Amino acid sequence: MPAVDSVLIQGGGVGGLTLAAALAQRGVQVDVVEAVGSDAVLGVGLNQPSNVLAALDEIGVRQACIDAGFPFEELLLWSPASEQVAAIPPPAGLYGTPSNNAISRPLYNGILREAAERAGARIRTGATVWELTEDDAGVEVELATWTGKRTAPRRDGGADRRRYDLVVGFDGVRSRIREHLFGDRYVPVPTGFAVWRVVMPRPADVTHIVMALSGDVKAVLTPTSRTEMYIALVSPEPGNPRYERADFARLVRERMTSFSGLIGQLRDGITDEQYVSYAPLESLMVREPWFRGRVAIAGDAAHTSPPHLAQGAAMAVEDAVVLAASLDEHTSLPDALDAWYLRRRDRAAFVADMSLALLRQETGSELTPADLELLQMGIPGAQARLAAQSY
Numbered sequence: 001m002p003a004v005d006s007v008l009i010q011g012g013g014v015g016g017l018t019l020a021a022a023l024a025q026r027g028v029q030v031d032v033v034e035a036v037g038s039d040a041v042l043g044v045g046l047n048q049p050s051n052v053l054a055a056l057d058e059i060g061v062r063q064a065c066i067d068a069g070f071p072f073e074e075l076l077l078w079s080p081a082s083e084q085v086a087a088i089p090p091p092a093g094l095y096g097t098p099s100n101n102a103i104s105r106p107l108y109n110g111i112l113r114e115a116a117e118r119a120g121a122r123i124r125t126g127a128t129v130w131e132l133t134e135d136d137a138g139v140e141v142e143l144a145t146w147t148g149k150r151t152a153p154r155r156d157g158g159a160d161r162r163r164y165d166l167v168v169g170f171d172g173v174r175s176r177i178r179e180h181l182f183g184d185r186y187v188p189v190p191t192g193f194a195v196w197r198v199v200m201p202r203p204a205d206v207t208h209i210v211m212a213l214s215g216d217v218k219a220v221l222t223p224t225s226r227t228e229m230y231i232a233l234v235s236p237e238p239g240n241p242r243y244e245r246a247d248f249a250r251l252v253r254e255r256m257t258s259f260s261g262l263i264g265q266l267r268d269g270i271t272d273e274q275y276v277s278y279a280p281l282e283s284l285m286v287r288e289p290w291f292r293g294r295v296a297i298a299g300d301a302a303h304t305s306p307p308h309l310a311q312g313a314a315m316a317v318e319d320a321v322v323l324a325a326s327l328d329e330h331t332s333l334p335d336a337l338d339a340w341y342l343r344r345r346d347r348a349a350f351v352a353d354m355s356l357a358l359l360r361q362e363t364g365s366e367l368t369p370a371d372l373e374l375l376q377m378g379i380p381g382a383q384a385r386l387a388a389q390s391y
């Protein structure tokens with residue numbers, strides 16, 4: 001690979017593992033440091049639209065994802081009483097079928113991790129970057145032990161120092177690498193809404209992603225395998241409150257009282273808080289180059305949005321395969337990073353801006369003139385645009 005021989009990736013989530021696989025398959029020496037480990041990755045599921053399936057094909061895992069997931073075509077809209085009111089057909093475009101494949105997140109991470117390790121990437125869990133020192137020829141990195149959000153990183157006394165040609169922060173919305181590059185210029189902004197997710201057995205009638213809106217609460221049913229599905233419930237949570245886990249099941253049921261029919265039956269079955277997770281929805285968009293010198297950020301670290309287009313992880317995977325290709329195509333690192341950023345920024349910003357506009361529209365929040373312009377195309381128009389553009 002002309003532009004780099006060695007790369008350190010901070011973050012072994014969807015984006016970091018894809019980049020690790022894509023670079024290692026090209027012969028680059030790749031180390032990944034992941035604080036928590038794949039077992040702790042938001043253990044629910046997500047949708048893979050056809051554009052991300054094409055990007056995953058570049059590292060050879062498209063079919064493994066389809067085999068482990070639940071492929072389908074259109075998205076369905078149901079009334080709060082669980083009657084179908086519309087179907088959004090998949091857009092025609094560059095990426096073929098299936099148009100969607102929903103998959104459990106731990107399975108997805110496992111597939112990516114195996115691809116990265118098979119290609120030779122070294123993945124170290126319970127670790128993070130302590131210090132980065134950059135010079136003209138490389139980045140000197142000192143690692144620290146870190147096993148979770150609630151504990152502080154522990155310096156290993158310089159025991160683990162290595163040099164790399166490039167460091168990439170795929171370390172999520174609270175990225176430390178972004179902080180290293182930009183200080184506190186970019187911080188995640190709470191939207192005032194949160195998502196509750198509940199994993200449960202899949203009833204035979206849930207064969208597509210189903211969206212049902214009742215007032216300012218949206219329920220989304222996602223089948224992730226023949227046997228499993230999850231409900232994601234987007235609800236207003238002003239002031240970003242914290243709740244006790246013991247109350248999770250009751251709080252979800254209370255927020256779903258206006259649903260009936262199948263969705264009502266599913267709600268009544270939510271009794272065990274261990275299957276419920278809660279996350280505030282945040283947004284963040286770095287609107288300047290995602291790199292300086294030999295340090296870059298990508299995925300949620302550079303652009304995070306509410307999940308209203310189900311494209312956040314897709315953008316992280318696209319960032320990763322385009323970065324690997326750009327490092328391959330250019331002999332100079334600055335040229336490679338520049339070309340990569342210019343190729344990615346507008347598509348990622350479109351997903352972030354459109355997702356936020358959809359959240360505001362669905363929840364009756366105040367819309368900006370830019371929101372109104374984007375909303376003219378609706379979800380079908382946004383999907384068509386993403387499917388028509390090459391990533």
Ligand SMILES: Cc1cc2nc3c(=O)[nH]c(=O)nc-3n(C[C@H](O)[C@H](O)[C@H](O)COP(=O)(O)OP(=O)(O)OC[C@H]3O[C@@H](n4cnc5c(N)ncnc54)[C@H](O)[C@@H]3O)c2cc1C
Binds near residue numbers: 010146170
């Ligand atoms: C409710 C919800 C539903 C969603 N549904 C979809 C969907 O259907 N389709 C879709 O495409 N996207 C979806 N998304 C978006 C998607 O989850 C994210 O965009 C995606 O996970 C971003 O991938 P990433 O690799 O950039 O970051 P992450 O997945 O957040 O991974 C970051 C990794 O870095 C690690 N890390 C963090 N800090 C450090 C550190 N200092 N040192 C070492 N390691 C660190 C973390 O432990 C983590 O493993 C959804 C998001 C939400 C909230």
